[in-house]
Amino acid sequence: MNPTQRPAAPDPQAPHLHVRDTMERTAAVKGDWLALIQAHHAMIESAFNDVLSSAVADASSRAQAHKRLSYLLTAHSVAEENTVYPVLAIHGLIQESDKLYLDQAHAKVMNAVLDLADDKGSEAWLERAQSLKSAVLLHAKQDEEGDLYPRLQAALDLTTASRLASAYRREFLSVQPG
Numbered sequence: 382m383n384p385t386q387r388p389a390a391p392d393p394q395a396p397h398l399h400v401r402d403t404m405e406r407t408a409a410v411k412g413d414w415l416a417l418i419q420a421h422h423a424m425i426e427s428a429f430n431d432v433l434s435s436a437v438a439d440a441s442s443r444a445q446a447h448k449r450l451s452y453l454l455t456a457h458s459v460a461e462e463n464t465v466y467p468v469l470a471i472h473g474l475i476q477e478s479d480k481l482y483l484d485q486a487h488a489k490v491m492n493a494v495l496d497l498a499d500d501k502g503s504e505a506w507l508e509r510a511q512s513l514k515s516a517v518l519l520h521a522k523q524d525e526e527g528d529l530y531p532r533l534q535a536a537l538d539l540t541t542a543s544r545l546a547s548a549y550r551r552e553f554l555s556v557q558p559g
Contacts, residue, residue, distance in 0.1 A: 414465070414546035415526075415534050421457045421553070422521040428453050429514040433507060443502050447495065447510075448558075454492055454517070456556035458485045464548040469529060472536050477529055484520045488513060 428450040432443065462485060469478040491513040500506045537545065 413534070413542055414549050415530050417546060417549060417553075418457075418461070418465070418530065419526060421453070421460075422518075422526065425450070425453050425457060425521070426514075426518060429510070429517070432510055433514065440502055447501070451492060451496065452556070452558050454488065456553045458489065459556050460549045460553035461485070463552045464545060465530075465533070468537075468541075468545055469533055472533060474529060474533070477524075481520070481524065481529070484516070484524070488517050488520070491516065 428446065431446040432450050462482060466478045466481050469481070491509070495506065495509055495513065498506050498509070534542070
């Protein structure tokens, strides 16, 4: 860019384009409910990496990246809380299900702190974002993918697993960007 050119204005549609891409990728995922959740966990991890990237130096780009992350976290939590966690409880994993609900609540509070902060992009804000990333990925990779979801998958018959996949996908796609 030469010195007389102004930087391009941020595209106000950019977060919605990312959301549309997320919805298209969700619709395209083949496989069972667990494959879909694992795909969403990967999308969430990628969105965290975008938020925390040193390449996202300007406030507008970081805000767009955080908006996409917030959408993914919200849609994913709605889908899990309304479909998977109840099925865990129905299959005897009540305390484990309760812990997952509590983890989600803590993540929502941590994300709200980021969203409401006046110091977006500061070192303190980035540290809080990293803490949220660590908590979310521990919850997703260790508790869910590493333990509870494989146990649930083994306990479900094909009909129930298919219904769970459809319900999870429907709930995720029902969340619209704010």
